[in-house]
Amino acid sequence: MKKEMTYIDQVHSFGRKWNIFVMIMLIAYPMVTALIFRTGPDWHGFTMGLIATAPMYWAVAVVETITYVPMLGAGGSYLSFVTGNISNLKLPVALNALEQADVKASSEEGEVISTISIAVSSIVTTIIIIIGVLLIRPLTPVLNAPVLAPAFAQMVPALFGALGVVFIAKNVKIAVAPLILMLILFIAVPALNAGTVGIMVPEGVLFTLGVSRLMYKKGML
Amino acid sequence: MEFGINSPVLFVLAGIIVAVVLAQSVFFLVKAWKRAKQLGMDSAKLKRIARTAAIFTIAPAIAIVISVITLSKDLGLPLPWLRLSVVGNLSYETIAATNAENAMGLSFGQVTGLTATQYVTIASVMTISILVGIWLVPLIGKKLLTGVINLEKRDKKWADIFQNSMFIGMISAFVGFVFCDVADVFKGDFTGLIPVCVFVVSALVMAVCGLLLKKTGKRWIMDYALPISLILGMAAAIPITAWLS
The missing domain is CATH 1.10.287 (Helix Hairpins)
Structure with missing residues (x-):
C-alpha cells in the first residue's frame, strides 16, 4: 500500500513542481521575445555579460540557499526563492510572524506560520507592484519626490533596528561576538557596504554558529 | 512586429509569469492555512499574523516599485516589473543589466531605444544569472530541512540555539552594514x-x-x-x- 504523504512531504512535492515550472517560464521570457521579434541574443554581449555576472551570483545563491532554507522552512523557501527580496522582506516577515505566534521555526506550527506570512507578503508585494506599474505616470513624481528619498534610502536600518532589538535582547550571549565582528569588519573594510551586505550574511551565520557551539560545549548557553 | 521596450506583447508575457507566481503564493497560503486549522491553531491568531505580514510589507513593496521606476528608464516597464516581482532585487538587477549593457558597448542609465537583440541579450543575462536559487531549493531543500529535524531529535537544546544563532548571524551582518x-x-x-x-x-x-x-x-x-x-x-x-x- 502506498504510504500517505505528510504535509511537509506534500509541500516539498508541490514546491519542486512550482519552482521548476516558474523557472521554465522565466527562461521562456527572453526566448519568446526573441521569437516574436525574430531576433536572437548578441552572443558576444551575452557571453561577456554572463561571465561578468553569473559566477558571483551563482556562488552567492548556493550559499544563500544553504543559509536561508533552515530559517525559512519548506513552504517559505520555495516561495521566497521564487519571489526574491529574502533578507530585506521575506525573512523579517517570517521572523516577526514566528515571534508573534510564539512558535519555533523548526516545529510544524512554525512551518505553517512562516509559509502563511511569506505567502501573504508575496501576494501584497506582487499586487502593489502591479498597482505601481498601472499607475506609473502619476506615481513617479510622488515616489521620486526628493523629500521622500531619505525615507526609502534608510529602509534597511529602520527594519533591522526594530527586528534587531527584539532578537538581540532575547539572545544577548549569542549576539555579542558576531555583533563585534561585523561592526569591526564593516567599519574597517571599505568594500563592505550596501552592495556586499548580502554576501556577509552567510559569514555572519557561520561565525555565530561556531561561537555558539563552542559556548554550548563549555556550558555557557 | 516592431520592437519597443514597452511593447504590449512584453506586458502580456511578463503578466502571465507574474500571474503564475501569484497563483503559487495563493496555493501555498491556502495549503498552509488548512494545515494550521488541522493542527488546531486559532483562526483569529492566523488572521492577525496575515494582517501584520500584509501591513509590514507595504513600505518595502513601495521601495520595490521605486526600483521598477529606476530600471524602467533603460529597460522599459515589463522587464523590471517581471524581474522585481520574481526572484530579483534592485542591486542584483542593476548589476546584471549594467554588465550586459557594458558588454554591448552601452552605459547603464544612458540608454535610449534598445534594439530587440540588445533587449533579449540583457533579459537573458539577468534571467540566467539569478536562477540558481529557484532550482537549488527543490534539489537540496528537503535534505537541509531533514538535517534540521534530525538535529532537533538528537539534541533539542542545541537545535534551538542553532536556529537562534542563524537568525542572530543574519541580523549581525545587517547591523554591521548600518x-x-x-x-x-x-x-x-x-x-x-x-x-x-x-x-x-x-x-x-x-x-x-x-x-x-x-x-x-x-x-x-x-x-x-x-x-x-x-x-x-x-x-x-x-x-x-x-x-x-
Missing part, C-alpha cells in the same frame, strides 16, 4: 551617522512598543509593533538626513 560609514565622521562627513540614527530610532520605538505591551497587555501592540517601528524609523530618516547632510 555602521559601515561611521568612520567618515573623522573626515568631517556626518552622513554615515544617518543609518545609525535611524536604526536607533526604530529600535527605540520597538522597545517602547514592548514596554507598552507588558504594561497594558494589549495584543494589537505586538501585531503592529514592527510595521510601526519601520514606518517611524523611515519617517525619522527625513529630518535626520536634513540635519546630518
Whole structure:
C-alpha cells in the first residue's frame, strides 16, 4: 500500500513542481521575445555579460540557499526563492510572524506560520507592484519626490533596528561576538557596504554558529 | 512586429509569469492555512499574523516599485516589473543589466531605444544569472530541512540555539552594514551617522512598543509593533538626513 504523504512531504512535492515550472517560464521570457521579434541574443554581449555576472551570483545563491532554507522552512523557501527580496522582506516577515505566534521555526506550527506570512507578503508585494506599474505616470513624481528619498534610502536600518532589538535582547550571549565582528569588519573594510551586505550574511551565520557551539560545549548557553 | 521596450506583447508575457507566481503564493497560503486549522491553531491568531505580514510589507513593496521606476528608464516597464516581482532585487538587477549593457558597448542609465537583440541579450543575462536559487531549493531543500529535524531529535537544546544563532548571524551582518560609514565622521562627513540614527530610532520605538505591551497587555501592540517601528524609523530618516547632510 502506498504510504500517505505528510504535509511537509506534500509541500516539498508541490514546491519542486512550482519552482521548476516558474523557472521554465522565466527562461521562456527572453526566448519568446526573441521569437516574436525574430531576433536572437548578441552572443558576444551575452557571453561577456554572463561571465561578468553569473559566477558571483551563482556562488552567492548556493550559499544563500544553504543559509536561508533552515530559517525559512519548506513552504517559505520555495516561495521566497521564487519571489526574491529574502533578507530585506521575506525573512523579517517570517521572523516577526514566528515571534508573534510564539512558535519555533523548526516545529510544524512554525512551518505553517512562516509559509502563511511569506505567502501573504508575496501576494501584497506582487499586487502593489502591479498597482505601481498601472499607475506609473502619476506615481513617479510622488515616489521620486526628493523629500521622500531619505525615507526609502534608510529602509534597511529602520527594519533591522526594530527586528534587531527584539532578537538581540532575547539572545544577548549569542549576539555579542558576531555583533563585534561585523561592526569591526564593516567599519574597517571599505568594500563592505550596501552592495556586499548580502554576501556577509552567510559569514555572519557561520561565525555565530561556531561561537555558539563552542559556548554550548563549555556550558555557557 | 516592431520592437519597443514597452511593447504590449512584453506586458502580456511578463503578466502571465507574474500571474503564475501569484497563483503559487495563493496555493501555498491556502495549503498552509488548512494545515494550521488541522493542527488546531486559532483562526483569529492566523488572521492577525496575515494582517501584520500584509501591513509590514507595504513600505518595502513601495521601495520595490521605486526600483521598477529606476530600471524602467533603460529597460522599459515589463522587464523590471517581471524581474522585481520574481526572484530579483534592485542591486542584483542593476548589476546584471549594467554588465550586459557594458558588454554591448552601452552605459547603464544612458540608454535610449534598445534594439530587440540588445533587449533579449540583457533579459537573458539577468534571467540566467539569478536562477540558481529557484532550482537549488527543490534539489537540496528537503535534505537541509531533514538535517534540521534530525538535529532537533538528537539534541533539542542545541537545535534551538542553532536556529537562534542563524537568525542572530543574519541580523549581525545587517547591523554591521548600518555602521559601515561611521568612520567618515573623522573626515568631517556626518552622513554615515544617518543609518545609525535611524536604526536607533526604530529600535527605540520597538522597545517602547514592548514596554507598552507588558504594561497594558494589549495584543494589537505586538501585531503592529514592527510595521510601526519601520514606518517611524523611515519617517525619522527625513529630518535626520536634513540635519546630518
